[in-house]
Every structure is written in structure tokens, then in C-alpha cells.
Amino acid sequence: MIYKFHSPPDGEDPYGGVVVGGSGNIYGTTQLGGAQGYGTVFKVTPSGHETTIHSFTQLDGDCPAGDLAGDKEGNIYGTTILGGTNSSGVVFKVGPGGIYTVLYNFGEFVGDAAAPYAGVVRDAAGNLYGTTTAGGQFGHGAVYKLNPTTSSLTIIHNFTGGTDGGSPYAGVTLDPAGNIYGTTVYGGTNNFGVVYKITP
Numbered sequence: 015m016i017y018k019f020h021s022p023p024d025g026e027d028p029y030g031g032v033v034v035g036g037s038g039n040i041y042g043t044t045q046l047g048g049a050q051g052y053g054t055v056f057k058v059t060p061s062g063h064e065t066t067i068h069s070f071t072q073l074d075g076d077c078p079a080g081d082l083a084g085d086k087e088g089n090i091y092g093t094t095i096l097g098g099t100n101s102s103g104v105v106f107k108v109g110p111g112g113i114y115t116v117l118y119n120f121g122e123f124v125g126d127a128a129a130p131y132a133g134v135v136r137d138a139a140g141n142l143y144g145t146t147t148a149g150g151q152f153g154h155g156a157v158y159k160l161n162p163t164t165s166s167l168t169i170i171h172n173f174t175g176g177t178d179g180g181s182p183y184a185g186v187t188l189d190p191a192g193n194i195y196g197t198t199v200y201g202g203t204n205n206f207g208v209v210y211k212i213t214p
Contacts, residue, residue, distance in 0.1 A: 016040070016058055016060075016062045017058045017062050017064045019044065019047070019064075021047075022047045022048060022049070022051060023047070023048060023049045023066065023069065024047055024048075024054075024064070024066065025043075025044030025046070025047040025048055025053065025054035025056055025066060026044055026045075026046045026047035027044055027045040027046045027047070028042055028043065028044045028045070029043075029044075029045050029078075029079040030042065030043055030078060030079055030080045030081045030082065030092070030133055031081035031082065031133075032081075032082065033081075033082045033083065033084040033090060035084065035088065036088070038059070038060040039057050039058065039059055039060070040057065040058040040059075040060075041055070041056070041057050041067075041082060041084070041090050041108075042055075042056055042058075042082065043055050043056070043078035043079075043082065043092060044056065044078075045077050045078065045079055046077075048066060048069030048070060049066075049069040050069055050070065050071050050072065052069070052070035052071060052072045052075070052076040052077065052097060053069075053070045053075075053076065053077055053078050053094070054066045054067075054068060054069050054070065055067045055068040055078070055090070055092070055108055055114070067108055067112045067114070068108060068112070068114040070094065070097060071097075072096075072097045073097065073098070073099065074097065074098070074104065074106075074114070074116055075094035075096075075097040075098055075103070075104045075106055075116065076094055076095070076096040076097025076098075077094055077095045077096045077097070078092055078093065078094045078095070079093075079094075079095055079131050079132075080092060080093045080130065080131060080132040080133025080134070080144075080185060081132070081133040081185065082133055083133060083134050083135055083136050083142070085136060085140065087110065088109070088110035089107055089108065089109055089110065089162075090107065090108040091105065091106070091107050091117075091133075091134050091136070091142055091162065092105075092106055092108075092133050092134065093105050093106070093130040093132070093133055093134060093144060094106070094130075095129050095130065095131055096129070098116065098119040098120060098121070099119045100119050100120060100121030100122060100128075101121070102119070102120040102121030102126070102127075102128035102129060102148075102149065103120045103121075103128060103129050103130050103146070104116045104117070104118060104119050104120065105117045105118040105120075105130070105134065105142065105144070105160055105167075107162060117142075117160060117162055117165050118160055118165050118167050120146065120149065121149065125149070125150065125151045125172075126149055126150075126169075127146035127148075127149040127150050127155070127156040127158050127167075127169060128146055128147075128148045128149030128150075129146055129147045129148040129149065129155075130144055130145065130146045130147070131145075131146075131147050131183045132144055132145050132182070132183065132184055132185030132186075133185055134160070134185070135185060135186060135187070135188055137188055137192070140162060140163070141159055141160065141161055141162070142159070142160040142161075142162055143157070143158070143159050143160075143170075143185075143186050143188065143194060144157075144158055144160075144185055144186065145157050145158070145182040145183075145184070145185055145186060145196060146158065146182075147181045147182065147183055147199075148181070150169060150172040150173060151169075151172035152172055152173065152174045152175060153175075154172075154173040154174060154175035154179075154180035154181055154201070155173045155180060155181045155182050155198070156169045156170075156171060156172050156173060157169070157170045157171040157182070157186060157194060157196065157212060158170060170194070170212060171210075171212055173198060173201065174201075175200070175201050176201060177201065177202060177203055177208075178201060178202075178208065178210065179197075179198030179200070179201035179202055179207060179208035179210060180198055180199065180200050180201040181198055181199045181200060181201075182196055182197060182198045182199070183199055184196055184197050191214070192213075192214035193211055193212065193213055193214065194211065194212040195209070195210070195211050195212075196209075196210055197209050197210070198210065
């Protein structure tokens with residue numbers, strides 16, 4: 015064991031996976047706890063010293079559950095299920111100095127994606143890809159692409175809840191050719207979920 019969480023203002027209930035920085039520091043999130051009770055982003059050193067980098071306030075995100083992603087510049091990217099200006103979740107970035115930034119607030123328009131349980135993955139160009147369990151044109155979730163530099167979000171696929179599936183709780187996997195793979199909880203011809211592929 016490297017670290018055990020305590021009562022707030024420490025975080026509690028870590029759900030998503032962690033990323034390891036170049037210096038061996040471990041970065042992760044907790045769904046609950048923190049100064050406001052809406053979860054945290056934390057860092058644990060190899061020696062087991064923990065620091066809360068950010069306590070969510072609900073307005074800037076609430077309940078992060080997905081895995082984190084990192085880049086070679088030391089930035090960390092993640093999502094929250096709830097919170098943000100539209101209470102539909104956010105995509106966030108934490109810079110090397112611990113500066114927290116909301117890159118995108120879900121629920122910005124009618125038909126926008128909402129409630130991302132999964133985290134994001136990065137492509138070679140630095141774009142972020144993820145899923146949401148709700149929202150989208152048909153209300154059954156979506157696959158999205160986000161440019162972290164411009165905060166421009168594109169919905170790649172709107173799930174219908176029918177033969178193409180619905181409510182993807184898991185994130186996506188990218189292959190070298192740019193194909194996107196994932197799963198949905200329900201939908202498909204038997205309504206037991208699907209494995210899907212989206213080509214570039």
C-alpha cells in the first residue's frame with residue numbers, strides 16, 4: 015500500500031484509474047471528499063506523500079469517475095460525471111503547476127452530450143476522445159472528440175438506443191489507423207449491448 019485516504023478535506027472513494035508522471039508521481043481522482051465534498055484530483059509521491067491538487071466545487075465539475083490521461087508536457091486530462099455550468103459534466107485539464115482548467119462544459123446546446131462516466135484518451139495529434147452515457151441527439155449517449163487547445167467539441171456518433179447501442183459507460187480505444195472501438199450497456203439487435211467500431 016502506498017497511501018490510504020482519510021476523511022475530508024482529503025478525497026474519498028477513488029473510482030477511476032491513475033496515471034504516472036515522469037518523476038514517478040501518481041495522479042488520480044476521487045468521486046467524493048475534498049473541501050466541498052464533490053471529489054478531488056490528487057498526487058501521491060513514490061514515498062507515499064499525498065497532495066490534493068484540486069477540490070471540485072460542483073460549478074467546475076462534480077464526481078470524477080473515469081481514468082485520467084496524460085501528455086509529455088505533464089498535463090493531465092479527465093472528466094466529471096456531473097457539475098459544470100450546465101450540471102452535465104465537464105472535461106478538465108490540470109497543468110504541470112497544478113492549474114485546473116475546464117476545457118468543456120457538456121450540455122451547452124440541445125442535443126449536446128452529457129454525463130461522461132469514462133475518461134478520455136489522446137491521439138497522436140493531442141485530440142481527446144471519450145463517451146457520454148446520456149445526451150446526444152437521441153438521448154442515449156455519444157462518442158466525442160475534443161481539441162484541448164481550442165476547446166472545440168465534435169460529436170462523432172449519436173447513439174440511438176437501437177441496433178447501434180446505447181449508453182456507453184466505458185471509454186474508447188484508438189488504433190494506429192485512427193479507428194475507434196468501444197462498447198455500450200444496451201441496444202443492439204438483442205438489446206444486451208454492442209461492441210462498436212467507428213472509422214475515421
